[in-house]
Amino acid sequence: xxxxxxxxxxxxxxxxxxxxxxxxxxxxxxxxxxxxxxxxxxxxxxxxxxxxxxxxxxxxxxxxxxxxxxxxxxxxxxxxxxxxxxxxxxxxxxxxxxxxxxxxxxxxxxxxxxxxxxxxxxxxxxxxxxxxxxxxxxxxxxxxxxxxxxxxxxxxxxxxxxxxxxxxxxxxxxxxxxxxxxxxxxxxxxxxxxxxxxxxxxxxxxxxxxxxxxxxxxxxxxxxxxxxxxxxxxxxxxxxxxxxxxxxxxxxxxxxxxxxxxxxxxxxxxxxxxxxxxxxxxxxxxxxxxxxxxxxxxxxxxxxxxxxxxxx
Numbered sequence: 664x665x666x667x668x669x670x671x672x673x674x675x676x677x678x679x680x681x682x683x684x685x686x687x688x689x690x691x692x693x694x695x696x697x698x699x700x701x702x703x704x705x706x707x708x709x710x711x712x713x714x715x716x717x718x719x720x721x722x723x724x725x726x727x728x729x730x731x732x733x734x735x736x737x738x739x740x741x742x743x744x745x746x747x748x749x750x751x752x753x754x755x756x757x758x759x760x761x762x763x764x765x766x767x768x769x770x771x772x773x774x775x776x777x778x779x780x781x782x783x784x785x786x787x788x789x790x791x792x793x794x795x796x797x798x799x800x801x802x803x804x805x806x807x808x809x810x811x812x813x814x815x816x817x818x819x820x821x822x823x824x825x826x827x828x829x830x831x832x833x834x835x836x837x838x839x840x841x842x843x844x845x846x847x848x849x850x851x852x853x854x855x856x857x858x859x860x861x862x863x864x865x866x867x868x869x870x871x872x873x874x875x876x877x878x879x880x881x882x883x884x885x886x887x888x889x890x891x892x893x894x895x896x897x898x899x900x901x902x903x904x905x906x907x908x909x910x911x912x913x914x915x916x917x918x919x920x921x922x923x924x925x926x927x928x929x930x931x932x933x934x935x936x937x938x939x940x941x942x943x944x945x946x947x948x949x950x951x952x953x954x955x956x957x958x959x960x961x962x963x964x965x966x967x968x969x970x971x972x973x974x975x
Contacts, residue, residue, distance in 0.1 A: 664926070666917065666943045671957045675946035678956055679870060679918060682948070686869035718761040720768075723779075727804075728797030731779040733757035735768040742814035743806050744768075744970060745844070746777040747795055747830070749821030749950070751880035753783045763963075771970045774810045776802065780826070783883040788898060791884075795826045796833045803834070803843045814974050817844045818912075821872075821921075821950060822880070824852025828900040828928075831908050841907040845974025848966060851915045851949055854901040854924040856881045856893040865920035872920055872949035901928055905935035912940040912969045914962060916947025940969065 668675070721733050746764060748755040757779040768775045780794035799817065807813050819827045827847055834840040853862070858877065865874045885893055896903035901924065911932055915925035922943075929941045942965065944951065944958055952959050 664943055665941075666945045668947075668958045668961060669945045671961075672946045675944075675951075675956060675958055678954065679946065679948055682871070683869045715759055716762055717758050718765055720765045721758060721761050723757075726798060726801040728794070728801070730794045730797045730801075731757065732798055732801075733761075733764075733777045733779065735761075735765050735775040735777075736810065737768045737772060737774070739772045740774045740810050740812055741772040742774070742812055742816060742970075742974065743802060743810050744771070744773045744775045744848075745799055745802055745815065745817040745830075746775055747780070747817075747819030747823035747826045748777060749819060749823040749850075750782075751876070752791055752822045752826075752884040753880065755782075755822075767967065767970070770967055773816070773970060774812075784886065787883065788885050791822075792826060792829045792833065792897075795830045796837070799830045799834055799844070800838060800840075803838075803840055813843075815844045816846050816848065816970055816973055818848025818850070818970075819852075820850040820952065821852060822884075824849040825854060825900070828852070828854065828903075828908075829897070832896070832900060832903055832905075835907050842909070844909055846909050846969070847911040848969060848973075849911055849913045849925070849928075850952065850966075851919050851921050852913075852924060852928075853877065853881075853921050854928045855899045856885060857890040857899060859901075859921075859923035859927060861923035862920045870918065870948040871953075874920060877920060901931065905932050905937075908932065908935065908937050910938045910940075910973065912942070912966075912973075914942040914944065914965075916944045916949065916951055918946055919949040919951075921949060 721735055723733050725731050757777040764775045778795050778798045781790040817827050862877050894902050913925045913929050915922050929939045932939050952962055
């Protein structure tokens with residue numbers, strides 16, 4: 664296992680400690696009921712103090728299946744990136760990262776299409792995967808006419824990475840579609856909803872994600888399911904046949920409870936015959952790309968480089 668960004672480790676760990684201290688001080692003021700926390704996070708998209716900026720360059724539209732997508736189309740288009748946002752299947756939105764997605768569209772010369780999939784707990788499995796599948800199938804059928812290119816890429820963060828892999832598997836198994844999406848960009852995803860060892864052993868550290876928050880998220884997404892049911896390949900892609908999937912890039916931090924998920928999936932992805940770029944970031948917590956860190960700047964550049972060159 665190659666670990667990157669060790670020269671930034673002191674900065675990264677210092678930020679983690681600061682994050683934990685702030686989280687602990689908030690908890691000391693009393694626990695807010697879970698439903699109220701979820702509502703607050705939804706209002707602020709990814710849990711920041713203020714809602715993110717919604718850019719005029721983003722255009723909402725409804726595609727086949729009644730799914731809403733948000734599109735960012737630069738002047739020059741050399742491909743399409745289907746983006747699936749994170750948020751534990753319960754928070755986040757297609758307009759939650761407008762600035763990042765517009766910057767990516769311009770710099771990578773990609774039309775970016777972000778999926779407004781239905782969220783748990785109101786809409787548990789399989790609602791979110793159904794919406795992502797519908798958006799992907801729409802792109803397979805209409806990208807050439809809509810954007811002037813058949814070069815399709817796909818990816819997402821956290822729950823969005825999980826939904827990305829499920830989408831590729833559904834295209835293959837339900838529609839016989841392989842090779843349409845030429846690369847997958849997967850950031851710190853959960854791929855075993857029965858919980859990998861790193862998920863179970865991480866404990867209660869008050870970072871962006873920990874053992875308790877993972878359990879709560881999967882309960883919202885797959886309510887009432889047993890551990891064995893959560894190992895079904897339609898829910899946990901770590902247990903699926905991965906043949907026919909495209910080259911992938913996987914990124915995760917060493918302080919992420921989902922570390923094993925990327926390590927295990929990368930090994931199985933390679934064994935199935937597709938190349939994987941695996942990035943293990945020293946000291947990084949789950950969701951580290953949300954924060955103004957040196958490792959975030961580097962990750963954004965590496966992501967850009969990958970998407971510029973992928974699938975050509």
